[in-house]
Amino acid sequence: xxxxxxxxxxxxxxxxxxxxxxxxxxxxxxxxxxxxxxxxxxxxxxxxxxxxxxxxxxxxxxxxxxxxxxxxxxxxxxxxxxxxxxxxxxxxxxxxxxxxxxxxxxxxxxxxxxxxxxxxxxxxxxxxxxxxxxxxxxxxxxxxxxxxxxxxxxxxxxxxxxxxxxxxxxxxxxxxxxxxxxxxxxxxxxxxxxxxxxxxxxxxxxxxxxxxxxxxxxxxxxxxxxxxxxxxxxxxxxxxxxxxxxxxxxxxxxxxxxxxxxxxxxxxxxxxxxxxxxxxxxxxxxxxxxxxxxxxxxxxxxxxxxxxxxxxxxxxxxxxxxxxxxxxxxxxxxxxxxxxxxxxxxxxxxxxxxxxxxxxxxxxxxxxxxxxxxxxxxxxxxxxxxxxxxxxxxxxxxxxxxxxxxxxxxxxxxxxxxxxxxxxxxxxxxxxxxxxxxxxxxxxxxxxxxxxxxxxxxxxxxxxxxxxxxxxxxxxxxxxxxxxxxxxxxxxxxxxxxx
Ligand SMILES: Cc1ncc(COP(=O)(O)O)c(C=O)c1O
Numbered sequence: 001x002x003x004x005x006x007x008x009x010x011x012x013x014x015x016x017x018x019x020x021x022x023x024x025x026x027x028x029x030x031x032x033x034x035x036x037x038x039x040x041x042x043x044x045x046x047x048x049x050x051x052x053x054x055x056x057x058x059x060x061x062x063x064x065x066x067x068x069x070x071x072x073x074x075x076x077x078x079x080x081x082x083x084x085x086x087x088x089x090x091x092x093x094x095x096x097x098x099x100x101x102x103x104x105x106x107x108x109x110x111x112x113x114x115x116x117x118x119x120x121x122x123x124x125x126x127x128x129x130x131x132x133x134x135x136x137x138x139x140x141x142x143x144x145x146x147x148x149x150x151x152x153x154x155x156x157x158x159x160x161x162x163x164x165x166x167x168x169x170x171x172x173x174x175x176x177x178x179x180x181x182x183x184x185x186x187x188x189x190x191x192x193x194x195x196x197x198x199x200x201x202x203x204x205x206x207x208x209x210x211x212x213x214x215x216x217x218x219x220x221x222x223x224x225x226x227x228x229x230x231x232x233x234x235x236x237x238x239x240x241x242x243x244x245x246x247x248x249x250x251x252x253x254x255x256x257x258x259x260x261x262x263x264x265x266x267x268x269x270x271x272x273x274x275x276x277x278x279x280x281x282x283x284x285x286x287x288x289x290x291x292x293x294x295x296x297x298x299x300x301x302x303x304x305x306x307x308x309x310x311x312x313x314x315x316x317x318x319x320x321x322x323x324x325x326x327x328x329x330x331x332x333x334x335x336x337x338x339x340x341x342x343x344x345x346x347x348x349x350x351x352x353x354x355x356x357x358x359x360x361x362x363x364x365x366x367x368x369x370x371x372x373x374x375x376x377x378x379x380x381x382x383x384x385x386x387x388x389x390x391x392x393x394x395x396x397x398x399x400x401x402x403x404x405x406x407x408x409x410x411x412x413x414x415x416x417x418x419x420x421x422x423x424x425x426x427x428x429x430x431x432x433x434x435x436x437x438x439x440x441x442x443x444x445x446x447x448x449x450x451x452x453x454x455x456x457x458x459x460x461x462x463x464x465x466x467x468x469x470x471x472x473x474x475x476x477x478x479x480x481x482x483x484x485x486x487x488x489x490x491x492x493x494x495x496x497x498x499x
Pocket of ligand 1: 135198199200201202225227269274302304331332333334335339343344
């Protein structure tokens, strides 16, 4: 201690306070090891006299240096430089850390990591292939200016209130609005039977978490929504795969499982099932609900594309017939408008909603009220209804284009496919071929087209003869060009010329 005191110089004219100058200069000397660990600092009185400062200014600076971890302060003793760990400013990313994350992770954590590490990532629009892969609404159709005006409107009106934590059950006016809107789909509920979620993905996750326990199982259509499978694996629920026939899941096999295994839930997508695009009939829905009633096993109905009934064949959701509160219904804005605002909802009996809210509350405290309020304003201004009409117009044409192009360019000897009554998905099954099974993703890239492989949608090993085509992000021209590319690819595989 001593000499460096002479080197502390405070600038009288600086806009930085004396305390901050002092802190900065002492800190620099510690970092540059001019002052070494263990070395004592001058007393507050001595340093204050030396620098012509008030003693409390020096005391304040020492206090702050203590809170930053640069000095130790012991009452009645001099302040000493602390041996402090250096900030790991530039971590060498090529060096392996010393934690074994595999042992830190649970078995379920490791399983999900190993299985889904290479799950298709959003390419950020860099993929130049014609993309039949993504099930995301074409962003070119987003009414983004209208949404921006709604954001401005709600921020002006309620900004501070919306920027705080909100009720985890959701923004009340949006819940009221959803309760009214669900009536169009035959679902009559009050707002307190609705929980707003961060997309329906969170809805499914919360429901699985509510029911998961060792030995419990879930019955679901096979193939099914691929994003549900990691949640299933992570929750440790046993999988009961029920084959999907052209008219929905095989109810005889389902009943067998309900009787023998008593699953916690039946997960189903009655409309435009992901991945097959198939929709179930009224009769199938009634039988499914009757089984659920008979065995008292709830249904988790995923109405992810409820709004996309653009061919006009309207079969109401199973929830619309549910007198005994057996159906937990999940909905979402993602498949018809902006997936990025992450707004979905669960509709269920009050007690079930309260239980799910309790889980949601502690996993995220609150969802974004700003976005929920803006979406509510968007609906209130009439923009949502206008957007839905446009989506119906646009996708009626796009789906017709896709089905016509498939009919015109894909030979029946090569493949067969489903003809959906709405939504975005077509499920294609290749007929057997003599060549060795190719590396599909490489082949698709070579032909400039992206398609989802059917195996992604099966819990157990699935047949590799299936492919899912999504037209959600493509316009008519792109759909036609994509089908032509597929046709060339299949021509290559089957070694045939077109008719
Ligand atoms: C069948 C199904 N359910 C749920 C979701 C989840 O959608 P989100 O969380 O965006 O509402 C998806 C997304 O692709 C889906 O296909």
